[in-house]
Amino acid sequence: MRWVRYELNGKTRYGMVEGDKVMEVDGVPFGEHAKTGNQVKLSDIRILPPVIPPTFYAAGLNYMTHRRKSAARTGEEVKLPTQSDIGYRANNALIGPGEAIVIPRDSAGKIQYEGELAVIIGKKVKHVSEKDALTCVFGYSIGNDVSERIWQRGDRTFWRGKNADTFKPMGPWIETEVDLDALVTKVRLNGKEVSNFKTNDMIFGVETTISTITRYNTLYPGDMIWMGTDEPTLDMVAGDVVEVEITGLGILRNPVVAEK
Amino acid sequence: MRWVRYELNGKTRYGMVEGDKVMEVDGVPFGEHAKTGNQVKLSDIRILPPVIPPTFYAAGLNYMTHRRKSAARTGEEVKLPTQSDIGYRANNALIGPGEAIVIPRDSAGKIQYEGELAVIIGKKVKHVSEKDALTCVFGYSIGNDVSERIWQRGDRTFWRGKNADTFKPMGPWIETEVDLDALVTKVRLNGKEVSNFKTNDMIFGVETTISTITRYNTLYPGDMIWMGTDEPTLDMVAGDVVEVEITGLGILRNPVVAEK
Numbered sequence: 001m002r003w004v005r006y007e008l009n010g011k012t013r014y015g016m017v018e019g020d021k022v023m024e025v026d027g028v029p030f031g032e033h034a035k036t037g038n039q040v041k042l043s044d045i046r047i048l049p050p051v052i053p054p055t056f057y058a059a060g061l062n063y064m065t066h067r068r069k070s071a072a073r074t075g076e077e078v079k080l081p082t083q084s085d086i087g088y089r090a091n092n093a094l095i096g097p098g099e100a101i102v103i104p105r106d107s108a109g110k111i112q113y114e115g116e117l118a119v120i121i122g123k124k125v126k127h128v129s130e131k132d133a134l135t136c137v138f139g140y141s142i143g144n145d146v147s148e149r150i151w152q153r154g155d156r157t158f159w160r161g162k163n164a165d166t167f168k169p170m171g172p173w174i175e176t177e178v179d180l181d182a183l184v185t186k187v188r189l190n191g192k193e194v195s196n197f198k199t200n201d202m203i204f205g206v207e208t209t210i211s212t213i214t215r216y217n218t219l220y221p222g223d224m225i226w227m228g229t230d231e232p233t234l235d236m237v238a239g240d241v242v243e244v245e246i247t248g249l250g251i252l253r254n255p256v257v258a259e260k
Numbered sequence: 261m262r263w264v265r266y267e268l269n270g271k272t273r274y275g276m277v278e279g280d281k282v283m284e285v286d287g288v289p290f291g292e293h294a295k296t297g298n299q300v301k302l303s304d305i306r307i308l309p310p311v312i313p314p315t316f317y318a319a320g321l322n323y324m325t326h327r328r329k330s331a332a333r334t335g336e337e338v339k340l341p342t343q344s345d346i347g348y349r350a351n352n353a354l355i356g357p358g359e360a361i362v363i364p365r366d367s368a369g370k371i372q373y374e375g376e377l378a379v380i381i382g383k384k385v386k387h388v389s390e391k392d393a394l395t396c397v398f399g400y401s402i403g404n405d406v407s408e409r410i411w412q413r414g415d416r417t418f419w420r421g422k423n424a425d426t427f428k429p430m431g432p433w434i435e436t437e438v439d440l441d442a443l444v445t446k447v448r449l450n451g452k453e454v455s456n457f458k459t460n461d462m463i464f465g466v467e468t469t470i471s472t473i474t475r476y477n478t479l480y481p482g483d484m485i486w487m488g489t490d491e492p493t494l495d496m497v498a499g500d501v502v503e504v505e506i507t508g509l510g511i512l513r514n515p516v517v518a519e520k
Contacts, residue, residue: 054351055350055352086415090315165478215365216420217353
């Protein structure tokens with residue numbers, strides 16, 4: 001099943017994508033819902049980020065090459081991780097496919113993409129084992145964890161560096177039937193492939209990350225976890241177009257502009 | 261005006277507090293709403309955290325004494341701040357007055373209170389000046405930014421250290437008529453006053469913090485910002501009761517228990 005969140009005639013709602021059509025739904029995918037019987041063309045709607053989560057988690061430094069380069073960038077030692085590096089992102093920064101990533105007026109540049117798997121939670125869980133962790137997953141989508149590297153170095157909790165408005169493009173939809181091991185993440189900058197890695201080659205996989213989070217935090221329906229990225233992450237400038245594709249999950253394409 | 265969020269007969273809603281009564285409301289305080297005409301006794305309801313924000317901001321290290329002690333604790337130099345230290349907290353951790361702060365099973369202890377002013381946003385703003393910043397504030401409440409100091413040292417973005425379930429008590433309500441300069445924050449541990457400071461003696465005040473955030477991030481109705489705390493922050497153990505009072509805003513009282 002493929003769930004899309006969209007705006008049509010000023011109203012925001014969910015729908016199920018079937019080919020080039022969207023079956024309109026009342027309610028939310030991870031809660032009570034029913035088809036209304038109406039349908040619209042996929043090309044007629046404005047697609048929104050597929051979820052505005054109650055809590056927006058992000059697993060950082062979750063691929064070995066990225067971890068090494070990040071350490072080199074900040075001058076830290078590369079430490080072999082003993083557990084997931086869990087952090088947060090902010091809902092103000094979420095935008096949908098096609099919307100512009102806006103470079104803030106007083107940024108000195110050094111804006112980079114990070115193509116990531118987004119895990120959307122469907123069930124309330126606490127203290128879930130790795131073995132049972134995937135039972136609370138509703139589905140998967142694509143995120144671009146846009147980062148301003150100069151701010152990222154100085155912001156204690158990555159406030160501006162990762163969460164300025166428009167820095168979290170997400171979409172196009174939530175796919176519920178996914179074979180994690182078959183996924184490949186590809187990033188294209190202005191049409192040219194600049195990154196290509198096996199999505200599931202994480203240091204701490206989806207199961208481990210969910211199990212670790214729920215030792216301390218309850219996960220709720222609609223919460224989401226972004227799973228980190230691998231290298232290379234390259235600079236983007238105004239005028240660029242960045243695409244993150246995860247095979248089977250779709251393509252998330254966003255132009256880059258400078259704030260006026 | 262005093263707005264309370266509560267549960268009664270399994271339903272969650274907002275109301276306006278008048279003396280010992282609550283006037284039931286349909287809708288949310290910072291959006292469309294109307295009194296239903298029903299009223300209930302304040303003593304009959306279960307008070308919930310007054311808001312579940314789209315984005316939950318926290319200004320760290322915002323009082324001089326706390327900044328010095330925090331630096332001593334982590335072995336860092338005390339740096340004179342040049343701008344607000346903005347971070348995030350997580351909604352999973354929010355609890356209301358009276359609910360238990362639960363020390364997680366695998367915490368080694370060192371759980372501390374931090375009594376804080378909570379600022380609730382009522383209007384969508386971006387690039388707001390310090391002069392106009394307070395026009396987007398809906399009202400104020402009290403937060404207890406409970407912290408596990410050992411985890412706080414190791415967690416890159418304060419994941420468990422500040423956001424384990426129940427670590428963010430908040431309430432009892434939102435007060436809309438507030439003279440910031442008249443406020444005093446008092447913390448009591450088992451009835452004994454352990455902290456007492458002028459709430460508005462911040463390094464970066466509410467106006468500056470809002471103006472700084474909105475250089476990069478849009479603030480939305482229902483977003484909130486916790487403003488930091490001053491020293492001392494002391495250890496709490498299972499069996500303790502912690503109260504944060506801010507004069508005119510009420511008292512936030514929570515017992516401390518150990519996870520079973």
